[in-house]
Amino acid sequence: MAVAVAGVLVAAGAVTYSVAGDGGPGAEVPVAGSADAGFARDMAVHHQQAVEMSYIVRDRTTDVEVRRLAYDIAQTQANQRGMLLGWLDLWGLPKVSADGPMGWMDMAGMSGGKDGALMPGMATDTELKKLGTLNGRAAEVFYLRLMTAHHKGGIHMAEACVHKCTVDVEKRLAQGMVDAQQSEIGLMADLLKARGAKP
Structure with missing residues (x-):
């Protein structure tokens, strides 16, 4: 098990390192205001909330799926x-x-950061607090709805990177996010339907 984990970490490190030289010798490093940098910054924030929500629901339900x-x-x-x-x-x-999120998409200030929702699709602080008070089916349904909206916002951003970013490995990661999250939206729709709820 430890060897497998170490292998995954080494592979991830190789992918991370390879992006610095992506495009061959002499390739330009992205600048602070580029789509490449903007996507990396914004998606890191967007992903952090998905991780947080997922750990919350993990502790609020016993449902295996x-x-x-x-x-x-x-x-x-x-x-x-x-x-x-x-x-x-x-x-x-x-x-x-310094310009706030989503400036690289010409969408700066789109969500206004109201109640902690820094970008479209992100849950508000109030919604996160509510998720932490629910249990069982109620927690599952609320999480699935929040994560469906979250994925839709993430897909929009990843698609923008596919079109605007210049670093090939980052564009490939963004396309992978689009494909995976679209698939998960379908799965979440099925899970909501099984619980008698709509997305």
Whole structure:
């Protein structure tokens, strides 16, 4: 088990390192205001909330399917977040934008940060607090609805990176996010239907 985990960490580190030289010798490092940097910063924040919500619901239900989904989302997005922040380190760029989130998409101030929701799709502080008070089916349904909206916001951002980013490995990661999260939205719709709830 330890060997397998070490192998995964080494592979993730290789992917993180490779982005610094992506595009071959002499390739330009992205600048602070680029889509590459903006996506890395914003998606790291977006992913952090998904991880938080997933750990909350894990402790609020005993349902195997929802707990498995929450675990998968938490692990995947925590790993991706590490890569995004690692790239910013390699590029020597700040992890926080002076212009606020989503400026690279020409959507700065779109959500206004109201009640902690810094970007479209993100849950508010009030919604996160409510999730932490629910149990069982109620927690499952609320989580699945919040995460469906969260994924839709994430997909919109990842699709923008696919079109605007210039670092190939980052564009590939963004496309992978789109594919995986669209699939998870379908799964969450099925889980909600099984619980007699709508997305």
